[in-house]
Amino acid sequence: MTNTALPALSGYLRADGRKGIRNVVVVAYTVECAHHVSRMIVNAFPGQEVHLIGFPGCYPNDYADRMMKRLATHPNVGAALIVALGCESFNRRGLEEVVAASGRPVHTITIQQNSGTRTSVADGIEWVRWAREALDAQERVPMGLDELVVATICGGSDSTSGITANPAVGVAFDQLVAAGAACIFEETGELVGCEFHMKRRAATPELGDAIVACVNKAAHYYTVLGHGSFAPGNADGGLTTQEEKSLGAYAKSGASPISGILKPGDQPDGGGLYLLDVVPDGEVRFGFPNISDNAEIVELIACGAHITLFTTGRGSVVGSAISPVIKVCANPATYERLAEDMDVNAGRILTGAASLEQVGSEIVQLVAQVANGAQSCSEALGHQEFILTYKQFEPSGPGCFPLKAA
Known part of the structure; x- marks a missing residue:
């Protein structure tokens, strides 16, 4: 696996000891x-x-x-x-x-x-x-990669997403986790059918059981609503089933052990890979769990994400308030049309111009550059989308957090 040395990071020191990459x-x-x-x-x-x-x-x-x-x-x-x-x-x-x-x-x-x-x-x-x-007037101070929280989301997925951009982000996640960063992937409604794959990667048996229950909750929620996380644009882009889309979404998580489950607002307990559960607890009462990708980006940011890696095949131009969004484009044709909005052309994997490992390492390098102040495309274009609506969550059980702070 390619893993080029990263530049030193810097950030803004807060009173609680955490550091931010923006002010x-x-x-x-x-x-x-x-x-x-x-x-x-x-x-x-x-x-x-x-x-x-x-x-x-x-x-x-x-x-x-x-x-x-x-x-x-x-x-x-x-x-x-x-x-x-x-x-x-x-x-x-x-x-x-x-x-x-x-x-x-x-x-x-x-x-x-x-x-x-x-x-x-x-x-x-x-x-x-x-x-x-x-x-x-505030100056930046040195920041370790183990102080960085990176999230990922997919939106506007097509048939290329699961073979280029998503697995490339998975490669990047594996490199970041190995370097001590906290990485968060989502969403349980788009991981239906992948729960037992994730269970095998759980840090503890209790966490594995909690992951299965988490995805089952999502499947029940969508069943009651009468629809799943599958849009007409996904079908137009060549995806055929919810399971096919789920396998592509799952590829974003890489191959590292899963350290815990987070609910919106939970903070990672140290470095490692975390699954974010975005589906409300209790009775089905709030409608579609995430009415847009930006609602989920907001939840990832609430978990402390400094940066969000957004994979897209069909193309999405959104960014977010507070934390930069880096766009990883899966489809080379989409990249050609929307190059101004895209940060990484993962479609080069499809054309043979780059390997999965090369694009994954390129993403890691870009994460470091953006963390040090370089603007992502969505930032440079002024995107600051934000959505927050009603939901309800119960506190996570102890089995969801096998890593304990010292």
Whole structure:
């Protein structure tokens, strides 16, 4: 296996000891009614690291509350402005307290108490300008590869995804895990039929059983809904069954032992390979588990992902707020059409211009470059997509976390 030496990494040190590869100011709205004011504030800083996140719902949800707290204290976030309407049920004070306790600058604007839209926008811009100046003066410090968290997702898959981009990411994951990084793959709804393959790779028998139960939960959820994670675009791209798509998605995980299962907002307990369970627990009540790829990217970021590797055959142009997205294109024809949006042409494997190992090592090198400040294509194009909706999860059992912190 090719494994070229990586350059030294650097990041921004946070009070909890973690390091971020970006120094973002997040503007976080706590209800859809504060979305416009928040967006106006962000729009005043084009091309700068000021990103919009938020939860649209008025009524409280433990999942959304936890997600917002994890996102606002992500290692890539240096400061947070919280924008509330004032009468929503979301616990904005609880969010502010968590961010303040993390050592980050934080400020809350409540529109109903702040003379409305114009004043709130002006005050928000003033605070973000102050926070941005403070963060711009912060210097990067040395960062180890074992401090990096890398995630992967596939979207717009076609018949080339499972033979080029996905296994190339699997090669990259194996190299990153061997170097001490934490790597997270998903999604249980797209791994139906692969549960016993994953069970054999589990670090403990208890974890293996938990993985099977996790995928069975996903299969039940989709059965009740009456559809699976299989889109018309997948069929148009040459995929024939859910199982075929699942095997391709599974290839992204590589061959390393699986260290644990995460649920959205759980943090990896050290380096290793982790499976993210994105399907809600309990009764089927929230509709499609992930209404878009970006909803899942947000959950990966909430687990601490500094970077997300996004494989696509049909082509996807999205990025994300907070953490950079690196696009790995599976199909050479798609790459030719969408080269401006793609970071890696894994379709060269199909044409014989590169080997699986070469592309995997290229991905690892690009991860290091982006971690050190180079922009991915989606970043350079200004993509900052973000989606957060209602879900419900129960705490994971001890069998899901065989690795314990010292």
